[in-house]
Amino acid sequence: MTTGRRGRLTVYLGAAPGVGKTYAMLDEADRRRARGTDVVVGLVETHGRAATVAKIGDLEMVPRRLAEHRGSTLTELDVDAVLERAPEVALVDELAHTNAPGSRHAKRWQDVHDLLDAGIDVVTTVNVQHIASLTDDVEAITGVRQRETVPDQVVRDADQIQLVDLSPEQLRRRLAHGNVYRAEQIDASMSSFFRVGNLTALRELALLWLADRVDDALTRYRADHSIGGTWPARERIVVAVTGGPETETLLRRAARIAQRAAGTELLAVHVLPTDGLPSTPSATIAAHRALVESLGGVFHTVVGEDVPTAVVDFARGVNATMIVVGVSRHPVWRQALLGSSSAEIARLSGAIDVHLVTHERARVGLGVRSRYSSLSPKRRAAGWGSALLIPAVLTAALLAIGTDAVALATDAMLLLAGVVGVALIGGLWPAVVAAVVSNLCLNWFFAAPTGRLTIAEAENVFALAVFVVVAVAVASVVDLAARRSAQAYRARAEASTLAALSRSVLSGEDTAHAIVQRLAQTFAMADVRLEERADDRAPWSVVAHERWVTDAEPGAAPAGTDDDVTEVLIDDRHRLVLAGRVLPASDRQVVEAFGAQAGIVLERRRLREQAAQAEVLERTESTRTALLAAVSHDLRTPLAAIRTAVDGLASPDVELDREDRDVLTATIADSTYRLERLIGNLLDLSRIQTGAVRPALRAASLEEVVPIAVEPWLADLALDVPEDLPLVHTDPGLFERVVANVVSNAVRHSPPGAKVLVTASAARDSVELRVADTGPGVPEDRKATMFEPFQRLDDTSTGGLGLGLAVAAGLADAVGARVSAEDTPGGGLTMVLTVPRDGMVP
Structure with missing residues (x-):
């Protein structure tokens, strides 16, 4: 139907x-x-x-x-x-x-x-x-x-x-x-x-x-419904990142705005030119990306021919409610003539709010930047030489052919081809010189009247002028293409280098020596050192050192003079020293990225060491304080009972019958057992905290551990451990102590006649042993501290120092297991021992 x-x-x-x-x-x-x-x-x-x-x-x-x-x-x-x-x-x-x-x-x-x-x-x-x-x-x-x-x-x-x-x-x-x-x-x-x-x-x-x-x-x-405007269902703030020095101010200001309302998203967008080549150094963009992520935002890169249009289109695409831009760095006269990106974004934004942020660089100008040449010195010298040689050779060849055999337009085209060749060899300015020289040659040798710089025919004047304009334009385009090609190659090389560094860190090579070694190999430096110092006045000491000898004999000393040494300061206490050749500015940016990674590695290592030392000191002090408070009572109680019973048995003034002697003997035995258990737990805790426990991990079956561990309490247990459980990776002897302590604790806190349920089951990468009692349980606020030393589950207990679970947890950690506590359904406490399966431990 x-x-x-x-x-x-x-x-x-x-x-x-x-x-x-x-x-x-x-x-x-x-x-x-x-x-x-x-x-x-x-x-x-x-x-x-x-x-x-x-x-x-x-x-x-x-x-x-x-x-x-x-x-x-x-x-x-x-x-x-x-x-x-x-x-x-x-x-x-x-x-x-x-x-x-x-x-x-x-x-x-x-x-x-x-x-x-x-x-x-x-x-x-x-x-x-x-x-x-x-x-x-x-x-x-x-x-x-x-x-x-x-x-x-x-x-x-x-x-x-x-x-x-x-x-x-x-x-x-x-x-x-x-x-x-x-x-x-x-x-x-x-x-x-x-x-x-x-x-x-x-x-x-x-x-x-x-x-x-x-x-x-x-x-x-x-x-x-063709709705182009934004709907503020969720606050989204877009920051236009230029890559300039004001970017950090913009990002922090936008982050403060985002924090005013819960759930607000922070998005930063950087616009690349349509050719995809970065106009801002990659190290700067990487630093801004890291800052955005630290502020809880997301960094985006888009390609666009017109920056304001690209920013507004991105904001509309993500349904943004606000765009944060900085005041233009251009001077006022330039903004009056050509406008500014911030004003254009405000004009195009429509319903999206635009927040204009002032900064220190506002309206002070962008500064004058020298044009970077991607050509080698030899190639630049060849370019200047060819600027004079190629027009001269072409002119001589045309004169040899004869001025009557070739028209002026053909002469101009051949000389224009020569200008393009000069641009390919030496770049823009040699090509401009070649264009001027070629124009003079055309005027002197081929434009009537010849032999003079005067021109008789008006169309020849126009032709020569067009020749100069076309020659300069073509040379400029060729030079720009060559520069873009070099920039693209360099950007690809930098990206490949930084990606290799990231892979090495992700794969675990996050040591300072690994970074220094990769730095030496990547830039073919003869000698690379990572140095640190205690303070500003202390001498530098070497943390990691790598020599990378390429053309020299093995074992040769690093090449280069003092002028060939490059120092990159990571922070006040760390620096990189590279010897072998002088690094260009573009390579130095990548080296700084290496240095930043090395600084992070060193700082992380230092913090780990400090945290470990502080934890050991804190734990030691806590244990010492608790031990002194507990020993005065809990260790003297069984000793007092033993002393009283021994005095009663040894006293010649007291006549004891057999029943009285049995009672006193039982008191001695029970107090001795309690004393041995207390001392054993103290020794175990001391071994755990000093790192003296040396487990021998191997494949083991719970069948060889659990029955032995629970044997003293079999009458009080309901045991359900399947025979087909997978093998576990642990130390059977130490894990047996863990099970015994946990089971002993469960039996001690269970009501008279109640059975403690001991079950085992397999998970994807572990095996769980559960010990469930139906006793009073543990309050929720005590579960966080129940595995710490000297924490009694019942403050009125006189049965021990409260070390059983602490010892169990410490030994479990030593053998790769984990102890946790849950409430038993219906009342009571369930202790969960999680042991990794054999083959699941790297």
């Missing part, structure tokens, strides 16, 4: 299973039916949830189609039955579902398309982890690869998308109360997919994906 109209698709998008997508879909069905709409349930998956089953109520349900697959009977959406029923609205759950073999289509979203083509409106559900473009991100977050996916475009093309959202804490509470999965699935689900971190990341993915879709919808609406 076809109605001639395509049905409308409504999608309820969830950040995770259990947020209430299906319930929200059924709620919409109730509202539509109350308005008189013909609604049927094509397929709804209740997953045994009582609230969902009750919500279906008396909604009409189309019977499902039965499918046999590998001896099992599966139920699928009966597309033909829904088409025959022809309702106005059909509910179809789980859009990304894969149909059983033999179905009309492989995927359920294809079935939904058939219903839409028949004019039936469809309301459906999908989780963000099933959207195809997010599969890799979801796997990186959760460790689970989603096999059932739906193409992004299917969801994006929906007429309406409703986000169904719950905070991670709310969803975990729903899970703990049994509103999502059955009781036997709750613990495993909360420890794997439904972790707070996973749910938070999935929630952010859903919000960002939907925000992009809303932005696309707004852009499409403006295009469909």
Whole structure:
């Protein structure tokens, strides 16, 4: 059945299973039916949830189609039955579902398309982890690869998308109360997919994906309705970056404006000439890009012939609400004659606000820059020589042929070709000299009357004038093309060099020596040193040194004199010294980029070292203070009990029967055990904090660790460790101590007669051992400090110094494992030991 109209698709998008997508879909069905709409349930998956089953109520349900697959009977959406029923609205759950073999289509979203083509409106559900473009991100977050996916475009093309959202804490509470999965699935689900971190990341993915879709919808609406003006749905500030010294002022001013309203975007745009060659040094642009990123903005580069038009077009394209530009650096007289870019941007901006920022360089002029020559000294000398030689040779050749045999126009064309040749050899100014010399030769030897600089015929005067103008114009174009070619080659070389530097840093070669070595190789410098000093008056000392001998014999001393040494100051404490040849200014810009990277590496190394030292000192001081406070009581208590019992046994004045002796002996044994455990934990903590623990990591099975570790408490445990778990990468002996400490703590805090549940399961790159008790648990504000030394879970406890979990966490770190704490559903504490799988550790 076809109605001639395509049905409308409504999608309820969830950040995770259990947020209430299906319930929200059924709620919409109730509202539509109350308005008189013909609604049927094509397929709804209740997953045994009582609230969902009750919500279906008396909604009409189309019977499902039965499918046999590998001896099992599966139920699928009966597309033909829904088409025959022809309702106005059909509910179809789980859009990304894969149909059983033999179905009309492989995927359920294809079935939904058939219903839409028949004019039936469809309301459906999908989780963000099933959207195809997010599969890799979801796997990186959760460790689970989603096999059932739906193409992004299917969801994006929906007429309406409703986000169904719950905070991670709310969803975990729903899970703990049994509103999502059955009781036997709750613990495993909360420890794997439904972790707070996973749910938070999935929630952010859903919000960002939907925000992009809303932005696309707004852009499409403006295009469909030919809306050229900006709609301030979101504040976007565009900064026109010239590359001049005022750029930093503009960027910081724009960042302060952006900070006034939450959610404001900062975008910087730099316009390149249409030939694509940078008019600003690449090092300057790189510095401005870094500044923009540090301010939380995004740097863009566009190509445009007219700078103001390109800036305004970019601002309109990103739906900007404000453009920030600087006051022109040109003097007032030039602005009066030729105008300024800032004024032109304001004229073209239309509804976009333009914020004009003054700065120190405003109206002081751009300065006079010498024209850079890309030619070598030998080539420039050859150019000046050819400026005189080529016109003379061509004139002699034409005179040899005879002035009557060749017309004046032909003479001029041949000499013009000579001027072009001079431009190719020596650039513009030698070509201009050649043009003047050639004009004089034409006048003297070939324009009547010959032998004089006077010209008899008026057309010859015009011809000679045109010759000079054309010669100079052609020479200028040839010279400009040669310069642009040289600039393009240099820009490509600089880009390749900086890209190689970036690759070396990203690949882990972020040491100072690696940067110095690459610098020496790139610029073929005989000697490169990175030096540092303690302060401004201290002598320089070498941090990294590289000699790069090319033409000399191996082991030869660096070539060059003192004049061939280039110093690049990175900061007050670091500098680069290069010897071998004098660097041109363009190469120096790239060297400065190398130097900046070296400075970052050194600063990062210094900060790491300082942070590590401070952490060690802080931890040592904290441990010493806590130890002194605790030893006075916790170590003397068992000693006092031992001393009292020994005195009672040794006293000649007291007659003890066998029962009294047994009691005193048991007291000595129990106090000795407590004392040994306290001293053992103190020694373990001392070894951990001094770095004396030397784990022997290898492939191991939990079967060889867990049974031995929990043996003293087997009567108080419910053990569920599967035999087919993958091997882990750890030190079995030390990990056994970790398990023993955690299990001992759980048993000690469990109610009498209650079993502690010990389970194990495998994740994508790790194996998890969970120890769950039903004791009093730990308050949320104590979980952040429960793994620190001398932190008792119960301040009234007299059973120890509070070192068990600290020792467990320290030993776990040493063997590559991790200890974390979660609430046990129904009350209590669950300790999670995460151990990397063998083969997953680089």
